[in-house]
Amino acid sequence: MDMEKRSDILKRILSFAKPHLWYLAAALVSALLSVSLTLYAPILIGRGIDEILEPGKVYFDNLKPILIGLIAVAILAALFQWLMTLCTNMVTYKTVRDLRVAVFNKVEEIPLSRIDSRSHGDIISRIINDIDSVSDGLLQGFSQLFTGIITIAITLGYMLSLNFKVGLVVVVLTPLSLFVASFIAKHSFDMFRRQSAVKGQLSGYIEELVGNQKVVKAFGYEERAQGEFDTINHQLYEVGVKAQFYSSLTNPCTRFVNGVVYAAVAIFGALSCIAGGFSVGALSSFLTYANQYTKPFNEISGVVTELQTALASAKRVFAVIDEPAEEPDAADAQYPQNCEGQIEIDHVHFSYDAAKPLIQDFNLKVQPGQRIALVGPTGCGKTTMINLLMRFYDTDSGEIRVDGQPVKQIGRNALRSLYGMVLQDTWMFKGSVRENIAYGKPDATDEEVIAAAKAAYAHSFIMRLPQGYDTILTEDGGNISQGQKQLLCIARAMLTKPSMLILDEATSNIDTRTEIKIQKAFGEMMKGHTSFVVAHRLSTIRESDCILVMKDGQIIEQGTHEQLLKQKGFYHQLYYSQFVQTAS
């Protein structure tokens, strides 16, 4: 990261803080006031001490106003300190919220290809961890940096004004603190980097071996695993001791530097007192300053490392915000409510990776009400067709038309709501069964929801759930079976009364009885609707008007069941190995 880019990132973060700029300004003013007042207190204390010299030489009349002033200063300093923290919190938390929302909103808008090609964990970590580190490092850090710098400046100012010569001694010793602080920061940073590398290795190992403990046991691998674990664990120990030791040097070393500054002030201060022109009270104030003086250096050097991490995090956050959103709908886009269901696929080319062409010059004409089956071995790329039909992905060239209208001329949301989609990879969110069914039509009445559930053969099992339609499904719907989830997805799709359908038949993990229900529900849904079915069942395939045979992402054959069998190609082979086991 070069300097210019860093300042760009900083500027962008500030632009997010802009709506809360008043709080930021208030925080800075409060910080300035609180630090000045806090640092003014030792001067007052020193003046007070100068009024109590020795027996008989204590001037209470002078002491009183000084002490009253001290009380006022203490209370005001505390008040501004509180205000400063409050304002910093406001800026921080509000900016963090805005940043999170901005990233999330962008995630809702970027093309699917950008989501598919990334690890979900990575995006989540940017929204949660990286933004947290921006908040810790940049916003909180910024206020620490600010107070640190003004503390140093004001302390120096007070010291120099109290006694220029003794103040100069402190200035001369300053580089010592800077040197120590940066030396330690640099070394512990290196060590921490090495430590986190080993740590990552160890957690990776733990995740793998503990996560698959059942396999470990099945193969009697326990002893060898322990050996491998202990090796990495020991490496972590070696580097961990060093990292912890180096980083824990900060406090003792600063205390030592502090001690040296303190002693120097004591010697030069005392000598000045003897020479005259410097009071014992002033010396006492000076000593208090000397005690506080080196602390901010430490904090600042800590903040600088934190700032660096925060900038790196901010960069990752902005990378998501900068993702280009889906191309907006055309200005003259149509927003049809429903359609006849005539689909033309016209010379379509598509690939995920330009180097690996997938779909080439694909043509297909589907009449309203026809059924198209997609067939092929697992992983053959049947979802690619769904991606194109739903316009999750755009074609590279060629055109798909619905009722003669090119899909690029139809609003994305309008196009998508023409289809009812039930995928095998079912998706439930944390919420009640009712909310999950009504997902596509949140204003649906209870009657409508129940009617859809009945049509999807889901009503009876829902009624057997502990709270019926109000049963809360856990994340990923862990409390109902895979087949039941698919029934709910069917109900969800039925509720919106789509014009066309995209269905994905179940392959496994579903018991026979539920499978029969799903089959029936699918059958009823498809009546009179144009439908695309990722098919595994022979009956579905045979009754289709057209079968698309896919392999390795490409459409290799296309036709009716009879036509394809006659071709004696891949479909023929697939058909006989999958459905008709030769009794040899």
Add this chain to the structure above:
Amino acid sequence: MLKFIKYLKQFRKEVFIGPVFKLTEAIFELIVPLVMAKIIDIGIANGDKAYVLKMGGVMVLLGLVGLGCALICQYCAAKASQGFGTVVRSEMFRHINSLSHGEIDQIGTPSLITRITNDVNQLQLAVAMLIRLVVRAPFLVIGATVMAVAIDWKLACIFFIASPLVALALYLVMSRSVPFYRIIQRKLDRISLITRENLSGVRVIRAFSRQQQEKERFLEASTDQMEISIAVGKISALLNPLTSTVINLAIVAVVWFGGFRVNVGGMTQGEVIAFVNYLNQILVAMIVVANLVVIFTKAAASASRVNEVLEMEPSIISKTVTPVQEKENAPKLSFDAVDFAYPDAGDYSLTGISFEAAKGQTVGIIGGTGCGKSTLVNLIPRFYEVSNGAVKVDGVDVREYPLSQLRGKIGIVPQKAVLFSGTLRKNMQWHHEDATDEEIWEALEVAQAAEFVRKMPDGLDTMILQGGKNLSGGQKQRLTIARALVGSPEILILDDSASALDFATDAALRQAIARFCSERENGVTVLIISQRANTVRYADKIVVLDDGKTVGIGTHEQLLESCEEYREIYWSQNEMEGARE
């Protein structure tokens, strides 16, 4: 937390030396204000420059010795705490390895992983703090008070009022803010839940055009989190202002009443300054104590989570370490009126299961989801313990075997194809560490994996990434089959393990396994678990399960005749052929 003391034993020296040196440093720190008081009262009062210089030198010396002590202490702390963490981690890993499936299910793997990583880190931090600060901070508070009393006990009364007040302020603020941190964490978890849902359900969300509502849901959750953070911030922001106000007021009192004491000759000016310094030291130490309380509260929670694992008794252990003698002429595998219920589950998952498999036989087990197929298989290597009845291998109850002998006989291909990071060869040697390349290639050949492995530039030395990310599902599945075949197991269990294979490969695989098994000296007994009738129809014997009970045992033809459930499964999957026949 006391239970963890035993893991510190080997670091006894560090645990002892560390605090001793820390205390020494603290004592030097406490002496400094006294030296300063002497400089003022003797050096300045008498105009004795030599004395000032001497005492200044003493101060630097005190600082140097203090630094030395502190470094020794920090090193002890680093060594003891990191060592402690290392020992606990190793102990936990060992213990987790000894737990049976039942216990692992009870805690859950994600939780086990956090416990062995994050929770142990928390404990490690607590140990470091224990050595570095636990002795020091209270000592500084007490020491400063004692010093003050020694100088002038009357004025020191202010300390006895100020210290409890500071403690009270700390207590009030922390007891009101700390519990909220857990709530904030929960709100943050909700934000990440919504994000995760939106990523995994992106197709459904866009298909139903619900982006806008999802944005609102997210906005709501993050606003919620923001508001509670601000509210808690208001309370915890009070901490520093409150404590420093108390201390400053105490200083005012010290100077005012100190004035009276000086006036009557009970105290010197320098001693008043020392008092002020001690008060400041107390403030700093008290804040350290507050942080310690937070660290130890967290550590206590972690400690109980770690302890829960360590104290968990493995329910399944070997009765003996000496190998058991198998019975000759007994069936290779037999289930004898087996009932099984999962721990904490009310109902039996399996009831009255009885069947036998002779040496070299292939047995198919079929049934719908949740009928107990995988459960049944898990009883053979004794992953779970039967509730009633017995599972026997070679005529001996599995509970009589040492686990290593029993599991050494069995090759399992689990449903989920799991491979581990490391070379392909190492993955193949999981069961038999000393398997030769020839044996591995033979297994790969049978598992239909040899072809693609040969195409890999590094062959058996190919590095497999964590979770086998650099392989396709079908490749992974074939490799896990090969892994189970290396070393020729006596019993081979295939738990729905061909789901990611295309049909031609699946058929070739089944033939190759049959050939491989019949070529072995005593034959390999094979158990094939599946939901698909076509996968098991050529087995010597098929066991049909429904709802945890056997509803039919026999060959394909027999079952078609006699078993209603089998017919239902078969015909629903083979309508076409049914029509033809």
